[in-house]
Every structure is written in structure tokens, then in C-alpha cells.
Amino acid sequence: MRLIGMLDSPYVRRAAITMRLLGLSFHHEPVSVFRTFEQFRAINPVVKAPSLVCDNGVVLMDSTLIIDYVEALAGRSLMPADLAARQRDLRVIGLALAACEKAVQNVYEHQLRPAEKQHQPWVERVDGQRTSxxxxxEEEVARLAVPVQESALSQAQLTTAVVWTFTQAMLPGAVDPAKHPAIASLTAAAERFAAFEAYPHA
Structure with a gap:
């Protein structure tokens, strides 16, 4: 399998780390949707990262859908089977991905759109959603134990850590770690694991 996309994308990174934790063999190809658009389009005309080229040539998109597929392929999941625990983890993942989406929108607004075309009310709305x-x-993660072993890492913890690292790197000073100690502690622990170190935010 080939995982296409840059590791500065939190979506690519969460897929890569998940696949490594599941013990799956794959090749990561750091192709950019911006700098190497045509190269990416030759692989997937939609040019969406991450893209997973399966062994049979089928191309899958969207990190959540890719993770669903690779968990089925591996025959195991980073999600709990217990319904109440699964509901909790789905809420954590949903909040993390919502925060991530709003962080990405802010990055795109400031890095891709000319300053004279930026719409400040939109930026303020997006930033407010990210803050919420x-x-x-933070409230949800505060109820979770900080992982001490990589093998115990859940998808909720993995996604939260990837999103936090991305946000701190791309929007420095925008989200205060002092106000989010549980997320910061979780991320510090996760980033020391071999799977995270193998696929660092770049």
C-alpha cells in the first residue's frame, strides 16, 4: 500500500501512525497537494491528502475512511468495543477533528489567501469555533489516563495528540497550552512513542 501526502497534514499523519500501530506494511510518499500538484493529480485526480493506494490499485481518501479500511485489513481496531467507551472516544475524536478543521481553515486563510481578500468576520468565527x-x-481528555505504553494508545488519544502538535506548530500562540494541560500532557507522552517519532510533523 502507498500512503500519499505530507506529514505536515494532521490527516496524513494520523493515518500513517495508525497504520504503523496496526502493524501494516505500507510506503509513505510525501507528495504535496500544493508544491507537487500535478504529481499528486497523477496518483489521484481529486488531489486529496491523504490518499491511500491499496494493493489492488483502488484509491481511498479521507483519513477516517482510510483508518476504517486499514483496521478491517488488520483485523483489529484502536477503538474500544464497549459501547459507552466507544461513544466517549467518538466524541473526543469528533472534537479533535473539529478543532483541526478550524485550525486548517485559519492556516489556509492566512497563508493562501491574499491579505486584501481575507474576511475578518469569517476568521473570527472560525477561531471561535476552534476555541470552543x-x-x-480539554474537558474530555482530562477524564482519560495519560498513555504510558504505545500499545495502549487509542484512536482518540492518537488523533488528539496529532491535532495538538499540528495546531501548536502552525498557529503558535493561538491556543494556550496552560489552558489545556490535559491535552498538552497527553501529546507530550504520545510524541515520545516510536510510531509518532517515525512519522513526525514536518
Missing amino acids: AFALL
């Missing part, structure tokens, strides 16, 4: 998502995420 991280505040709620």
Missing part, C-alpha cells in the same frame, strides 16, 4: 472545540476537548 479545544475547550470541550
Whole structure:
């Protein structure tokens, strides 16, 4: 299998780390949707990262859908089987991905759109949504134990850590770690695991 996309994308990174934790063999190809658009389009005309080229040539898109497929392929999941625990983890993942989406929108607004075309009310709305998502995420993560072993890492913890690292790297100073100690502690622990070190935010 080939995982296409840059590791500065939190979506590519969460897929790569998940696949490694599941013990799956794959080749990561750091192709950019911006700098190498045509190269990416030759692989997937939609040019969406991450893209997973399966062994039979089928191309899958969207990190959540890719993770669903690779978990089925591996025959195991990073999600709990217990319904109540699964509901909790789905809420955590949903909040983390919502925060991530709003962080990405802010990055795109400031890095891709000319300053004279930026719409400040839109930026303020997006930033407010991100703030709310991280505040709620902090409440949820505070109820979780900090992982001490890579093998115990859940998809909720994995996704939260990837999103936090991305946000701190791309929007420095925008989300105060002092106000999110549970998320910061979880991320510090996760980033020391071999799977995270193998696929660092770049």
C-alpha cells in the first residue's frame, strides 16, 4: 500500500501512525497537494491528502475512511468495543477533528489567501469555533489516563495528540497550552512513542 501526502497534514499523519500501530506494511510518499500538484493529480485526480493506494490499485481518501479500511485489513481496531467507551472516544475524536478543521481553515486563510481578500468576520468565527472545540476537548481528555505504553494508545488519544502538535506548530500562540494541560500532557507522552517519532510533523 502507498500512503500519499505530507506529514505536515494532521490527516496524513494520523493515518500513517495508525497504520504503523496496526502493524501494516505500507510506503509513505510525501507528495504535496500544493508544491507537487500535478504529481499528486497523477496518483489521484481529486488531489486529496491523504490518499491511500491499496494493493489492488483502488484509491481511498479521507483519513477516517482510510483508518476504517486499514483496521478491517488488520483485523483489529484502536477503538474500544464497549459501547459507552466507544461513544466517549467518538466524541473526543469528533472534537479533535473539529478543532483541526478550524485550525486548517485559519492556516489556509492566512497563508493562501491574499491579505486584501481575507474576511475578518469569517476568521473570527472560525477561531471561535476552534476555541470552543479545544475547550470541550480539554474537558474530555482530562477524564482519560495519560498513555504510558504505545500499545495502549487509542484512536482518540492518537488523533488528539496529532491535532495538538499540528495546531501548536502552525498557529503558535493561538491556543494556550496552560489552558489545556490535559491535552498538552497527553501529546507530550504520545510524541515520545516510536510510531509518532517515525512519522513526525514536518
